[in-house]
Amino acid sequence: MALSDYSFVNLASVREDLISKKISASDLVELYLKRAEEEDKYNAFLEVFSESARATAASLDQKIASGETIGELVGAIIGLKDNLCYKNHHVGASSKILEGFKSLYTATAVQRLIDQDAIIIGRLNCDEFAMGSSNENSAYGVVKNPIDPSLVPGGSSGGSAASVAAGLCMASLGSDTGGSIRQPASFTGLVGLKPTYGRISRYGLIAFASSFDQIGPFTKSVDDSELLYKIMAGKDVLDSTSSIKPIHKERSGQSKFTFAYYEEVINSPGLHPKTKTLFLEKIDALKAAGHKVISTSFPYLEQLVPCYYVLTTAEASSNLGRYDGVHYGARSEASEDIPSTYFNSRTEGFGPEVKRRIMLGTFVLSTGYYDAYYSKGQKVRRLIKDATDDILSKADFLISPTTPHPAFKIGEKANDPIALYLEDIFTVQANLAGNPAISVPMGMTDEGLPLGFQFLGKSFDEKTLFAAASLI
């Protein structure tokens, strides 16, 4: 078989191909290194880890030849969003302030993939510090959508989405604070998972908003998503918020579900007509297959995105306080004393969107406004969580389109932060309430642009979430 003919089906079959010696790990790595170097017209990769990927492949081939036990992910070529640490490799959250920074340790989620013999191929562009919905906020340039390079790939994990959609890696990891995995998955025709808060350790993930952030996979199929999830999930002593609850072995056998959806949102004029048509078609198909679909309402629809912005910017302004130009990262040349080291390094190092969010976060936390904004946001968050739990006591899943629109033109919304923020309307609820949610492709617009269908499930019930996701 000519090497360039190798086409990826799923991670399990890659493993079989290696065991049956149809292809070697080194051949696979060379193929994907070549693709990443020659075919990345999308600015998806910030760096290709050729040296370590080749070394890993060589040792895997030796392991296979000697008949040693091999991991579940042997041969899996996986890319990392540029906010996940991988020891002795650069990581920078697509920010100038971390230019030159090398990880001193490996994120637990990444280590668990490596322990199952995955090959880490490189780091992928994203919005700076994962702040954005279009990947136009990276210090290293915009990422283009492989479906149509004049369009954004979504964000913030835009490079993670583009690389898998373009076949430059088999799967990738991203992080999801308000939709940063599910929205780009929707824009590029992939499966994107945001697990329950606390399911996957955040150790080694560069923090944006700690009570919202979760790591998750971008894959071509629900099966691959579940495989990666099960390997990464579970208690980690290095993240005290990681849950001790056991990880499912078998997907739920439940075959009939009750789905709830917000009728008023689906009928809103703000929705792309094709988003509505496709979503309603899927609802009819679910009903025809014997599932129950009920319409419901949500009293805090208007507050979802504002609540998300108050709380995440507050957490970000605190988390990003560590970038001071002293211990690591970039220091301004214009530093003359301690205050100018802080002020100049941060002013030169952070991009405009990050500064905007630090400023809003500082505002909501400042004396005189803390109660009216930050504390108020936390109270509204409780109401949102309770109302979400209430819906999920009557239905197995809350379903919606993943985004109101398909991918938009690069630059189209760049000057209107609020328009961009409203892209997050369907995705932020899962992060505010902590629930798991998955986006799966539901079809395309007449122009051939993919749209996603989202399932939001009960907390720590991923085993049923994957069962439902495979229905679409």
Added chain:
Amino acid sequence: MEITDKMIEKLADLSRLNFDGEQRDKMKGDLEKMIAFVDTLNSVNTDGVEPLIYMTNEPLELRKDAVGAELSQAEALSNAPSKDSDYFKVPKVLDK
């Protein structure tokens, strides 16, 4: 809410960020828009609602107060923008 120059100055100071001229005006406009956007939270009655602070409901375990596999001094210094063999270096703090 109107954001005054004085407020921007104070927030910038707390954030350890500089904004000059045009940038300051832009930030002022952006902040005003964003605050108006999040103001809708105030239309919700939250009397008697406890703030949701922690997203986990499992008891947090305390780890043993013991030295673990920490970073070596050389590793901790390896990403510093300025250092000598033992210390992070910063610009002069005291004038004399």
